[in-house]
Amino acid sequence: MGILKRIKPYIYLLVVITSPLHSATDVNLQLRWRHQFQFAGYYMAIEKGYYQAQELSVSLIEGGPNAFHPVDNLINQKADFAISGSGAIISHIQGKPIVALAAIMQSSPLIWITLKKNNLTRPHDLTNKTLSILNPIESAELLTVFKKENISLSNINFKQTNFTVDNLIDEKTHALNAYISNEPFLLQQKNIEYNIINPVDYGVNFYNDVLITHSKLAKSSPELVKVFTKASLQGWQYAFSHIDETVELIHAKYAPHKSIEHLRYEALQLKKLVMPELVTIGHMNPGRWQKIANNYYELGMVKSTDNISDFIFNPNDSRSPWFVHYMVISGLIISLLSIITWRFAYLTTSLRKEIKRRRYAENSLVSVNKKLKILATSDPLTKIYNRRAFFDKGHALLNLAHRKNLPITLFMIDLDNFKSINDEYGHKTGDRVLTSLCDTLHNKLIREHDIFARIGGEEFAILMLDCGIQNAESIALRILNCAHHLQIPTEKQTQLDVTVSIGISEIGMSEISHDIETCLNQADKALYQAKQQGRDQFVIYTHSDIA
Template sequence: MKRYLLWLLLIGISHAVPLRASESTLEAPERVVLQLRWLHQPQFVGYHMAKAKGFYASAGLDVEIRPGGKDISPVEEVLSGRADFGVGNTEVLTSYASGQPLLALASVYQHSPSIFLARRDSGILTVDDMRGKRIMMFSAHQDAELLATLFYQGLNEHQLIPLPTSVNIEDLIEGRVDIFNAYLSNEPFYLEERGIPVSVINPRNYGIDFYSDILFTTQAQERAHPDRVARFRAASLAGWRYALAHPQEAIALLRKEYGVNRSQAHMEYELQVSKEMIQPLYVEIGYMNPDRMTHIMQQLVEIGLVSKPVSLHEFLYQAPSEQWIFWRPWFLLSLAASVLILLLALYLLMCNQRLNREIALRRQREEEIWQLARRDPLTGLPNRLSLMERLDAQVKGPAPGCLLFCDLDDFKQVNDNFGHSHGDALLCQLAERISRSLGPQHFFARLAGDEFVLLLPGHDQAQADAIAEQIRAVMQSPFEVEGVPLTVGISVGISQYQPGWRAEQWLIQADRAMYHDKGSPLAAPPG
């Protein structure tokens, strides 16, 4: 079909009016301004790459990329006309809901990297631990996912000590604040580089999953210049595809052209985490699910950032085919009317078939993403989110049972002496070894790092003690990684469910019991 279409295209061109160069080469490039949310960094490198690789120029655009800052609002810059396009967060949606005529072109990040960050030695490990603590955040509209996390966990500003964010991570390091609003792709690595263990409290682990880094413009811009908007969007997403496929080239560009002076390891980490948030292997970059956006809108209503739900019909951009964007001048200038009609008919038939395939594939990928969000990528075990969902359901049942909190002893020495690859391989073998020793009714999950949790539904203390000993027994044999025998111990804390406990309380009690088993002088006896 495609070969036949190309043959007809060549026939049409030979009978059409003489070709002339595309509009973008005949006219001076259109100058537009893109306002970023923050400074030049890997978070926005797709736009930098679109400019560097000539994607914008090929689309007839001369793009100025302006860095953002603490006191710069991309929404205000675009609405005022000082910028044509912007990159924003949930404030783009809340501004639209309040009556501002904004248009979301693409959501580059499928998951928001916004997190709460605390020093691990502060003892702040969960949202519950944040009560009465000093916390730095942006305004509610800029940190909506963080505000939603607090709201749904029953915390309000009267139970915290809110401080306006300084955007200076030294405030957390020096102890001037207890909890800092941060990005998963940035500050955690910076603190780890400095040897400061951190506690990451991720809204996704509490059921808050917002879009982030939304590329947007005004509805007036799209009405006045629909072709320009389409070309800018297509070129921007092409830049993102290239940047994610060529990370070292992207990092070199930021360092050379934009003066980004972070370490190579830091920028590699930031770009890798950004890729995990963008999910290019599972969804088309920039994809926005109307149902998911409606769900986010409803959550914003519940936390008070939006007064009432509004229709998203005029908010979500309907992108034309990128192929049509680039071929449009040739069709308009070169083909006779009769040949054009035939080509368009065949083209639409192909697009319809492709669209049907893509819709089916997209639904399949969204289901895969849903499952992947609940699995630990290293061991394949259920992750923290999956565990908390199971615990929430278990505490509502007639016989919740017991919870085992397992922590490896001297695991850090394995990483220090043999490298993280050996440590990762050991964790995978451990997960498989313990899983084989358990029954189908048991629920075994990886919480984080070298911490694992085992749910024993309907079990009493004696049964849980027996299984704990069983786990210690299977750990006696050394693990072998690339011919190297590795031996680690394991500390097991047991907590039998008590009436009235919430899932988070149950997990904390098991954690305390584990430290009691480990013999830590800082551990409280299990409750």
Template sequence: MIDLQLRWHHQFQFAGYYAAAEKGFYREEGLEVRLNAGDPAHQPVQEVLSGRAHYAEGNSEVLYKRLQGKPLIALAAIFQHSPSILLVRKDSGIASVHDLAGKKVMLMNRTEDADLLTMFLNEGIALSQINIIPSSYRIDDLTSGKIDAFNAYSTNEPFYLKQRQIPYSIIAPGNYRVDFYSDILFTSEQELHNHPDRVEKVLRATLKGWRYAMDHPDETIDLLLKKYHVEKTRAHLEFEAAEVRKLIFPNLIEIGHMNPERWQHMADTFVKLGLVKSSAPLDGFIYSAEAKHLPAWVQPALTIAIAVLIAVLSATYYLLRLNRRLIRAEALLRATNTVLAAEIDDRKAIETSLRESEMRYRSLFENMLGGFAYCQMLYQNGQPEDFIFLEVNAAFDSLTGLRDVLGKRVSEVIPGIKASNPEWFAIYGGVVEAGAPEKFETFVKPLNTWFSIAAYSAGSQCFVAVLENITEHKQIQRSYEQMAQIDHLTGLANRRHFTQQAEAELARTLRYGVPLSLLMLDLDNFKQINDTHGHPTGDRVLQTFSDLCLSCLRQVDLIGRIGGEEFAILLPETAIMEAVDVAERLRRMIAEAPVHLEHDQEALRFTVSIGVTGVATVSASNIHIDALLQKADQALYQAKAEGRNRVFAEVSAWQNRMLC
């Protein structure tokens, strides 16, 4: 009986082993295999080293123990990517690994969470900057707010949050240039030395089981529920199966594939983390079927066979010398073998080049920071109507927040996209038909997100879209635009922005022949307020004045700070006498409004002088906003000259008069 130790309780994560046992793949190899569920007391590495298990499935701790000198052999990397992630609540405001500084983060230990710790290291975040808490393995600690980030498996815990309808975000090491193998089938050096054939049989049957489980997920789920009595629901197991498939890539990469350079990179990472002192070359750690350990009796037998062979060859060589025809035949055979060997070498070189090209593509696809989507365009009546997602990378899920999009139409994945972004279908359709790439920026209203998208033709009515989330950049750009238009102290339009708005309104007034009035306002003795009470009090006076003006004006009226304590108000469709009434009402309101000072001092009161001017029906050729501002400024000067706290109106075709 062969014991195979699993990492944890029975679940779809170990589907290939159940399939190999249930479908008889182990028995076909002449093996009886017992699958042992894991728990805190039965961990894979310890079970194999103690001899209680012959084989086991583990994570990066297999490599860690090997680097410490433990006699372990890696047979196959089932998961090409680690499922280890950090989960955060969507409402926490945490969007990247850098936002975790000073936050409470649950982790298991330095060996099992090596990929998460490497993510911090790559981003220049010291572990001392993070409040690390030993994992409780309870997702409720995250949902209750007890912690800020929870160490999880992408195949498991996200389902609980989806089930409870709790919005969440994923911080994955793969998005930060960290990509470890996971769920590694391994054994001991003793097992490989004593039973090399059995090792090969276990590996062959296990990989066959994994292929069957990937091709028949529903049947495997039935097996887990009926025979292994897994406590998870069918919906949970279906979610786990879909996520496991993303980590294995069964249609793109041979199941169990291991790259020595990637193992060496993982070993170098352990050195950077200070877990081991050296990452010497991993000779003998990675199993190769070609490098079988031979039984002890083979070497003497091989020596005898070689001696016999030498004797036979000597006799044959002697006979060949006696027969020239045989010599010529031998020469011809050698020439033929040389040609065949050259052809074999060329074929091997081509195969090696293809493998390297595929590895470069997969590395680029899996590690690129931009979102990648490979899609097929759908048509109706010859026009682009929709498109289907054929392949996406992890960055696409992270940047868009979309999940499980493969094989689905974009109209299913993003409801309302046809109404909000009809240009998508025209642009992508044009790329597919013309073959020329396109780059554009677009706001996706259903996702409330800005994207920069580059689209390329992929042939056969397909295209590739590479996208970048530029929402933050757009928000900063909008903020800068607002800063360029708004006076930061009062929140009113600055002089430049007010002038632009007023020019547009004046043009409308002249086009439609409606009246328009302009008020120029200046706070009386404002310098004295600053000198007596200080500039902070002066700032509160300006803010109080602005709030009073806004409360007194209509939504269509324009107000701006022209400079210092000087303001301008434009009143569209308002005759000058109506404007005088507005100015007088505003003057009285300001004179009666107190500004409360600190330290229980008596409230401060201030006044304003206002100059009023306006236009009736005139042509655009004889007036512009600068001329109107100058006329209002002259009226303001007259109001201040008459003693301040006054309204002076310059009425066209009427006599100027003082109003108070």
């Protein structure tokens, strides 16, 4: 009891020093553009009190064509947080103090839009044409499409956009750097037909509307950054769960210049890009950031891609200035209490050893389970999904397509004359054909939410969400082209020509059927017809009998 009396003042001192302040911390957020649904999550985090619950008072700085770039305002410390495109990683590679906190859009809204009457529907159609575009960093995904299609950028006449559709309508430009959530609506309102060239359809899939902050703030106040990010993502979750309420509020308080119809159209289009039902809002994959950086490197926008390991914010890498203070006071208390706690040292040590032993056993079990799960769901040769995983994940994707009224397309792919390849060149060459085809399709076509699986020996299936029949035809042609360009070394030192046949089955937005086996059977019939017609082609299944 005498010891407790002596340490009691120090305990009071520790409580007083470490007690949190209850006054709200003022921070500001630089928006990327004018007020619109694009920033709905931040509006709702303010309106629903998510920031206030974290003792934050947040001010929004509106962007626009004449405003400073969000990254510049952040670097100059005129903003605590900012919204940027994937181009923020360029600044980070160049050594500028930027870290990424969350990627709101899993796919970019940037598209090329053209007038339907001009019949410009593919990247190759834009060769030697005039294109209105933002600066290259903001539009890298649009430029990467040309790289993917082996189109030289020197063969295109780029000019600075004026941020309106007028130049497109007046035919002063052939294609416009547009947002899928904005310009299509404006053209629809004017009854003008248009075409869209979407980078996602060509294997280009960048993050967009990335929440970023200054490295200095991330290091000095990691907890503030952490709670700001958490509250912002809560706001986004609420916005997409209550679209009508959010649209009404934005129109009334933030963006009266936009109609209710325009804001609702924007909300529905952006929800498809955020994919809150499939991916945790704000999710970022380091490997995908590496691929994005590689694309910037290929475009000549960065000189290397080595310096990206610390681009994603990790609160455990930073220490608050209060950390040392807490440690000193805690050390004092621990030293005083050690007089009465030494008798428990042996028990504590034994307990820690037991916890460590059990934790090691648990981690080992988790590791083994992960390996078993991979073995159970992936094909050992091609490393893509196996037949069992295709059916498990395919059912879920079909159900999601039905709930969201999205078209979904199944491609059945079969290597032509594969038995002849094995007989003439051997099974090792046959395996190289299979793995080369899978690697090529995975790198050039498969999106993050697509399902790509090996169904049988030389048969593969691709299930693509939000893919209508017009896009399916374009994708099928690209699959055939990928097979034509495979270069497979053989022991006979000869050129091995590879072709595939493709059967396509589409489940439209109005379809009732959600049976993956039925869909696969339809694609298989179309595949059989493609082979009967001479191979190296695709056939689309006609399912007019499906209600």
